[in-house]
Amino acid sequence: MFRFQRPEPNLVRVSAARFISRAGGEAAFFVGIWGKASYDLNSTPGQLALLMGVMGVMALLGTTIGGLLVDRFDPKKVMLYGEIAFVPSAIAPMFADTMGQMTLSIAVLSLFSMIVYTSVASFPPYLTDDDEKLKGINGALESAGNLAFVAGPAIGALIVKFGEIDQIFLFDAVTSLVAAALVLKVSLRDLHADVDLATEGYSKLSAFQEIKEGFKFSYSTRTIRLFITTTAATWVAFGAFGAVEPLYFRDVLDVGPETLGWVNTIFGLGMISGSVLLVKMPERFMTARSVVVGVSLSGLCAVLYAGTADVRVVALGAIVWGAVLGVLFPMSRTLMQRATPDGMYGRVTGTVNVHAHIGELLPLTFVPALAAVVGVQAVLVGAGLVLFALSLTRYREANRVDALLPVTHAETIEEAHLTPEDEPISPVV
Template sequence: MRLLRVPGFASLLVGQSVNAIGNWVAIIAIWGFAAFEFDAGAGDLALLFVVLSVPGALLGPLLGVPIDRLGPRRTLVLANVLGALNALVLTQADSYATIIVLALPLGLIEALGAASLDSLPPRLFDDDDLVSANALLGGADDLAIVVGPLLAAVVNAGWGLPGAFLVDAATFLVGAVVALRLDVAPLPPSSPVDRSAWREVREGAHLAWRTRGLRWTFAVMGATYAIWGVFGVVEPLYVRDVLGEPATAFALLQTVFGLGLVGAGLALAARGQRLARPRYVALATIASGMAAVVYIGTTWLPVAFVGVFLWGAGVAFFYAPAKTLLQRYTPVAAHGRIMSINQSLEPLADMAFTPLAAVALIRGDVRLLGVGAGVLLAGIGFIALLASPSPSQPEVARRAEGAAAVRRSRPASR
């Protein structure tokens, strides 16, 4: 694949996969193993999720300014170095309350790293290769869902919580090293550099609102994130109460979901160039919703495995093309701000809809809520299909021209 011949990109894929696996080791350590070791209650766990979500949700859009000013390569290196330092500090935690406090910066660090990574492909590749690049980067991340929990169990058994955080710190440093090797062109000067950061944030928000393609894509992604937040509550209860299976079955279902993500991501990387169009994103949303219905709607474990695999594939066919649309509808100089808004949408949706799902389940049926959420997601996709913008808008061409100008000027990496 010719994308792998771009200097540093193959190393970035390997480094990103290693980094994501380390992040999963830390997440499993904080979420699961630490809860057992320190006898954490439901309130502690809820507070942990708030701590991890709120900073990225509320402050995430501000992170786009340094990405656009410094360039995504530099901010990706910065995010990984900060992540390594934070992981090292977490090795000193001696209570669950300490873990919660020390984990506070993680939400912002992860948002900075993810938005920086999402801003890289248009600086490295032609427009026709964006779907493949996004799919490969997504597959590198998704591989962690398959490998991360297993490695977390091994690390925790051998070295405990400090070992998990040391692994996370080491993998963050791997991410920083591979990012340094990238050859990323700087932007040609196009605007004064003495503008205030707040003005640049407002410009990014204004761009997202006034550009029809961005507005449509954010609406579909935000609605999808909201449904995912509902499933975050429904899934473990469905496995326990409807399927009557133990926690190991839930972990195995998540692994199969990850296999669907990775497999579909590889297919997208090979043949998905034409799928980064609004109507295909809408169709993938419909397919994802219906696969979720198959998954949650059954009481038979083999059918649940088929449904969760199809759901993973549907999510992959939705996410990489939708991210590509955000890149195509946005001038290169504003990619950091737009991708940072995207990074804030999911934690915002989690904060809003996860509690609603919990309240609905006080008297409601788990399977009914899950099936209803899947049907709603498919309905959102159908509405989005009817309202989808044309893929050949002038704004897309302007973005492609800006990216070409970036690739023509390569005096220094940024």
């Protein structure tokens, strides 16, 4: 007889906090920030680009600080106090009357939001020391975040329809307080009681030295170095899309802004399906090779998405691309966490996120000018092809990294074709 397995309470609380907090953030970003800047404050393209650039720089700082704080304390404390500290910065854009004021308020908002994001991304290894459960926890948190990616902009649209755009920022602040309340009762593994020898004495270091140690460890560890490069390459492609994608919808597809919203919703649904698929995925596929294959597929999906003038093909590309990324991101994060010693999770997560944000910012320096020469669609298709080509250079390194995986994981791979009991496992739902 089928018996329902009750979800683990800590995972439920963290996943709910992740969903609620990100739903508020996505509503604030897609509708609140872009909407107020573009429509209420009549921003120019240059002013909007400056706003996005400032957000990116502050996100770099926030994720670095967040990683340091997680290792000094733990993700629960950082998320709890980070969400509370975020509230004033979430409300501040309500009172911005100029683009200068808006940019300044969003800079502070971006700083605190990335501190919170880094703490959430660091939770899984604090909830379990079991490799199989770690995969499930990452998949669950990814699903919660992806669901918020779908729900947040829709909630923001409803607030604008029945209220005022500034009320979205108030909604963002309230969701942060709810998320803080949800993590209050979360219990964590004590990783600071028995820190790995590689990080022993880290608490005696200065803040700058701790951050430096995080980067040094990440660069010197072959496994993590691979995931840094693959993640950064993926975000470079995203940065190209972020710079000119609205123009692709306007000039190539010849559709209105509502279509951009619907396609993003479809993309989010694809990401949800991908993260659910990861939880069901057999352990033998949890390899560095799979991550590189995912990056290759991401490049091809970008070409499918942007290489057409038919919005139906774009929608198909969106859901397939979303599904690929829904598997790729939590898989990469899980493997990275498996290769990271206790006491280093926050700083390693912060290091990876820093490179992701640098990758996303880089195209802002040249993509608009390139699009003016070769066209928006050519730039987007080119971004996908470049990502695919770069991924091909990482397959040999991925094979070497797979040989360095933990013993228990390596045994699982070696016995995958010999063990009849090898079935997809959903460790924690």
